[in-house]
Amino acid sequence: DAKTTQPNSMESNEEEPVHLPCNHSTISGTDYIHWYRQLPSQGPEYVIHGLTSNVNNRMASLAIAEDRKSSTLILHRATLRDAAVYYCILRDEGQNFVFGPGTRLSVLP
Amino acid sequence: GAGVSQTPSNKVTEKGKYVELRCDPISGHTALYWYRQSLGQGPEFLIYFQGTGAADDSGLPNDRFFAVRPEGSVSTLKIQRTERGDSAVYLCASSLGPGQPQHFGDGTRLSIL
Numbered sequence: 249d250a251k252t253t254q255p256n257s258m259e260s261n262e263e264e265p266v267h268l269p270c271n272h273s274t275i276s277g278t279d280y281i282h283w284y285r286q287l288p289s290q291g292p293e294y295v296i297h298g299l300t301s302n303v304n305n306r307m308a309s310l311a312i313a314e315d316r317k318s319s320t321l322i323l324h325r326a327t328l329r330d331a332a333v334y335y336c337i338l339r340d341e342g343q344n345f346v347f348g349p350g351t352r353l354s355v356l357p
Numbered sequence: 358g359a360g361v362s363q364t365p366s367n368k369v370t371e372k373g374k375y376v377e378l379r380c381d382p383i384s385g386h387t388a389l390y391w392y393r394q395s396l397g398q399g400p401e402f403l404i405y406f407q408g409t410g411a412a413d414d415s416g417l418p419n420d421r422f423f424a425v426r427p428e429g430s431v432s433t434l435k436i437q438r439t440e441r442g443d444s445a446v447y448l449c450a451s452s453l454g455p456g457q458p459q460h461f462g463d464g465t466r467l468s469i470l
Contacts, residue, residue, distance in 0.1 A: 284459075290461075290463050291448050291450070291461030291462050291463050291464055292400065292448075292450075292459075292461045293461065294458040294459065294460070297458070333399075342413050342415060343455065344416070345390075345400075345402060345459070346402070347392075347398075347399025347401070348399050349399055350399055
């Protein structure tokens with residue numbers, strides 16, 4: 249079973265910021281939060297990951313709640329190429345990724 | 358540089374047949390993973406190799422599924438006596454090591470008629 253909960257779908261307008269939420273209330277103290285995205289007909293692509301502090305890279309920012317029970321992936325200016333399924337992922341006891349169904353992001357021109 | 362390569366990109370076969378799916382990881386990546394993805398779902402973990410050995414095969418659904426990585430590079434996922442329920446996209450990923458970001462191929466779409 250997925251250890252994270254995400255909305256099934258979201259919409260954004262092009263060039264506007266997007267905030268993709270994720271709940272992970274059962275997260276353990278050593279679990280990293282990983283985000284991947286999957287464009288149509290492609291394999292998933294790494295976006296960002298973090299443990300406690302907020303993280304930034306060239307693709308996105310990751311804001312992690314102080315209690316670590318939720319996080320938000322932030323795309324600062326959505327483009328049409330950002331339309332994808334976004335997965336928020338934790339590892340299971342065997343340290344393997346457990347993907348849920350993710351959030352399907354649509355970007356409107 | 359070259360990413361993870363999976364062949365074939367599509368495979369159609371009849372129920373009961375044997376299939377092999379190949380994965381060429383990124384050079385130097387010691388960790389290799391296989392996943393299965395059904396329509397509308399996220400990828401489901403199947404097996405993880407560290408080097409030549411299967412470090413975790415707990416995701417393989419039954420004994421019809423088997424995977425090898427004999428030289429610590431290319432891996433082959435083998436499915437015997439295929440069933441219609443095996444139809445899915447099979448994804449391979451590699452990483453520099455356990456815990457590092459995974460790089461995925463575009464998958465093999467397997468269709469069992």
